[in-house]
Amino acid sequence: MWSRRRLLRLGDDDFPLAPELWGRPDAKVVACGADAVAVTEAGSALSLDWQPTAGAYDAAACWLLDADRAWFACASGPWGRFRWPSPGWDTGDGSNCPAPSWDTGDGSNCPAPSHRAGVLPSPKGQREPSPLSQLLPLRQAWPMLGDEDAAAAVAGVALAAWHASHGFCAACGHPTEAETGGWVRHCPGCGIEHFPRIDPAIIVALVDNRDRLLLGGQPTWGKRRSVFAGFVMAGESLEQAVQREVGEEVGLDVDRVHYFGSQPWPFPRSLMVAFTAHVENPDALHVDGHEIVRADWFTRQQVRQAWDDGTIDPPPPMSIARRLIDTWLRG
Numbered sequence: 001m002w003s004r005r006r007l008l009r010l011g012d013d014d015f016p017l018a019p020e021l022w023g024r025p026d027a028k029v030v031a032c033g034a035d036a037v038a039v040t041e042a043g044s045a046l047s048l049d050w051q052p053t054a055g056a057y058d059a060a061a062c063w064l065l066d067a068d069r070a071w072f073a074c075a076s077g078p079w080g081r082f083r084w085p086s087p088g089w090d091t092g093d094g095s096n097c098p099a100p101s102w103d104t105g106d107g108s109n110c111p112a113p114s115h116r117a118g119v120l121p122s123p124k125g126q127r128e129p130s131p132l133s134q135l136l137p138l139r140q141a142w143p144m145l146g147d148e149d150a151a152a153a154v155a156g157v158a159l160a161a162w163h164a165s166h167g168f169c170a171a172c173g174h175p176t177e178a179e180t181g182g183w184v185r186h187c188p189g190c191g192i193e194h195f196p197r198i199d200p201a202i203i204v205a206l207v208d209n210r211d212r213l214l215l216g217g218q219p220t221w222g223k224r225r226s227v228f229a230g231f232v233m234a235g236e237s238l239e240q241a242v243q244r245e246v247g248e249e250v251g252l253d254v255d256r257v258h259y260f261g262s263q264p265w266p267f268p269r270s271l272m273v274a275f276t277a278h279v280e281n282p283d284a285l286h287v288d289g290h291e292i293v294r295a296d297w298f299t300r301q302q303v304r305q306a307w308d309d310g311t312i313d314p315p316p317p318m319s320i321a322r323r324l325i326d327t328w329l330r331g
């Protein structure tokens with residue numbers, strides 16, 4: 001599901017590499033907002049080989065390279081400036097910028113790349129797509145993208161969302177500044193370094209003694225039914241979070257809690273940690289009526305039938321929830 005290619009951070013020391021990286025024929029760029037990613041208009045053949053338009057996007061940038069490396073630089077929020085490298089690229093003042101460049105903040109264009117990462121100069125709310133691209137919500141774009149593009153888009157959106165919401169220091173209130181290619185925010189006021197926040201959440205497939213799977217629905221889901229998820233609370237282990245969430249939402253006791261896998265879920269900053277678990281008392285099922293309004297035990301045949309006839313909808317194809325269900329369906 002995920003590329004084995006390592007996503008490397010493009011840090012301060014690496015930024016002089018940027019022109020070389022961009023010059024490679026397999027370089028790609030991904031432009032992201034806090035909840036969206038830009039993709040080319042090519043139907044199902046969407047890719048991130050795209051030249052963004054000035055002022056159109058909040059942004060993160062990614063250079064995908066050879067077989068085992070992917071360098072990643074990120075937006076730094078409205079305090080920085082990032083000029084997208086593109087032959088003939090309009091820098092916004094009528095001049096063209098032939099090479100990767102970063103605005104030093106003194107009004108000059110096309111300077112040598114510096115240590116500063118930045119964002120496209122985009123007034124908030126101005127997100128008009130260029131003729132070559134469209135900005136899609138990540139949830140919508142994700143299933144269309146290949147594994148590597150999806151991984152880059154997920155990282156870009158996660159970081160862009162973090163920058164968008166962490167412009168000020170939580171310790172002293174001073175405006176923070178992006179560093180290390182956008183992977184760190186530094187506070188000039190008190191010297192603290194801030195790192196991207198990730199909220200762990202558990203997601204669990206519950207199976208009973210008859211090998212049935214429990215699928216539930218939240219109030220806003222319509223016909224979608226899925227496995228069960230919730231955030232890990234402070235001081236809690238992942239296993240304790242599984243037991244608590246299942247108890248709270250459907251009143252069941254679990255044992256045999258086994259790790260299944262994980263998935264970044266940047267809506268806006270989750271890491272989904274997936275488990276399977278066994279339920280000894282399936283008949284004790286009762287939904288909380290708040291987070292979960294409907295839950296039923298399904299055999300494999302019943303799930304396939306319900307998906308086929310549209311009685312219920314599955315979770316999104318790229319989600320680890322879907323992977324949990326598909327794995328169970330294969331027996």
Ligand SMILES: [Zn+2]
Nearest residue numbers: 169172187190
């Ligand atoms: Zn501070």
